[in-house]
Amino acid sequence: xxxxxxxxxxxxxxxxxxxxxxxxxxxxxxxxxxxxxxxxxxxxxxxxxxxxxxxxxxxxxxxxxxxxxxxxxxxxxxxxxxxxxxxxxxxxxxxxxxxxxxxxxxxxxxxxxxxxxxxxxxxxxxxxxxxxxxxxxxx
Numbered sequence: 001x002x003x004x005x006x007x008x009x010x011x012x013x014x015x016x017x018x019x020x021x022x023x024x025x026x027x028x029x030x031x032x033x034x035x036x037x038x039x040x041x042x043x044x045x046x047x048x049x050x051x052x053x054x055x056x057x058x059x060x061x062x063x064x065x066x067x068x069x070x071x072x073x074x075x076x077x078x079x080x081x082x083x084x085x086x087x088x089x090x091x092x093x094x095x096x097x098x099x100x101x102x103x104x105x106x107x108x109x110x111x112x113x114x115x116x117x118x119x120x121x122x123x124x125x126x127x128x129x130x131x132x133x134x135x136x137x138x139x
Contacts, residue, residue, distance in 0.1 A: 006043050013054055026064045033073055033084055034095050040086040
């Protein structure tokens with residue numbers, strides 16, 4: 001069996017966020033799996049490497065990987081590391097839940113900035129049109 005390259009997880013931790021660091025890391029790894037960036041049997045970055053890259057304690061990464069294993073997103077191989085486990089049914093549910101959570105966070109921030117629901121919809125339409133120019137059914 002040919003060893004695959006380990007894909008780099010490239011995200012930043014928001015130090016001032018109300019969301020705990022381990023939860024930010026967990027969400028980022030889940031997103032990488034659910035989005036398909038990480039595929040079935042891809043090896044995750046080692047606990048030490050990801051901790052060093054994010055400048056956080058390896059115990060935090062260990063906690064994240066353990067929780068992801070308990071939730072069925074990854075599995076571990078003794079002495080080798082953690083690997084992606086694909087479950088399309090679970091991913092669809094998680095994808096929907098993650099979308100709702102991100103959307104709620106966005107709306108909450110927009111409200112704090114003083115946007116009305118109508119203004120948010122208009123701004124979203126502009127952003128979507130910019131990201132997907134000329135695509136029918138998008139706005």
